[in-house]
Amino acid sequence: MRPVRSIFPTRKAASVAVVLAVAASATAVAGATASGKSPERPVPASVTGSAEFRLPYVNDADIRSFVFDAHAAPYSRPVPRVPTGLPTDAYGTVAVYHYSAERDITYTAEGRVDCLVTAPGSATVTAVITEVSAGGPDWVGKRLGFSVQDGGGDKPGKASGDRVGFSWADGVNKKYTQEGDVESPVGPCMAPAAFAPVTSGGYRVQHADLPLWPTG
Incomplete structure (x- = not known):
């Protein structure tokens, strides 16, 4: 049987950037809440x-x-x-x-x-x-x-x-295994x-x- 074919800056500038990012995030959450929509959850x-x-x-x-x-x-x-x-x-x-x-x-x-x-x-x-x-x-x-x-x-x-x-x-490791080697988990x-x-x-x-x- 054959396998089924298918269908893995500067400190000041950085501080300002952080503040702006936090503010933008808070605004987005507030906007979603005000409109009755929950903030989107990240895709796992x-x-x-x-x-x-x-x-x-x-x-x-x-x-x-x-x-x-x-x-x-x-x-x-x-x-x-x-x-x-x-x-x-x-x-x-x-x-x-x-x-x-x-x-x-x-x-x-x-x-x-x-x-x-x-x-x-x-x-x-x-x-x-x-x-x-x-x-x-x-x-x-x-x-x-x-x-x-x-x-x-x-x-x-x-x-x-x-x-x-x-x-x-696929067996390559075995070719290089020497006597006394212990297989690592x-x-x-x-x-x-x-x-x-x-x-x-x-x-x-x-x-x-x-x-x-x-x-x-």
Whole structure:
């Protein structure tokens, strides 16, 4: 089975600028309140879409694709040492498809998103794998890292420049592993740069700055 094709100055001048910015913000809020409209809420960060990609360092007939549906949910995942949760908390799913031409089989894996951080046009996502198809890698319970570059190919007249990266690098790490090396675990929001060009489909990264830590 092949993966489904789809459809991350001066001090004085600075002070004056700050005052003007605060005043403008207050005016906007007051105007919205007076008109009966609530101030617009910022759009949360997200990474969505599905795409196939090629590995620049491998020449094979395999087909590889990722599907992302990741959404930021800051301070929603309390942990013992951080009861408030983290500003990078997130929810959603990640799916991995890899068709092996040599074995003529598709391996699949699915995971729950636990961390998301974005910048304009790029994102890093991690997910804990919950399910792997028969014969697939031993990933259940492990956290995997993904990076996404949104090249803006969804805009009319602009070619896709999307890319992806991933923490296990399809066996490349094993070639450089030396005797005695210990495999390092993947922490939340850890992934390499997006090095693999997308060949079909695409991704959409919605950027949003991380919110401030809660006080009190």
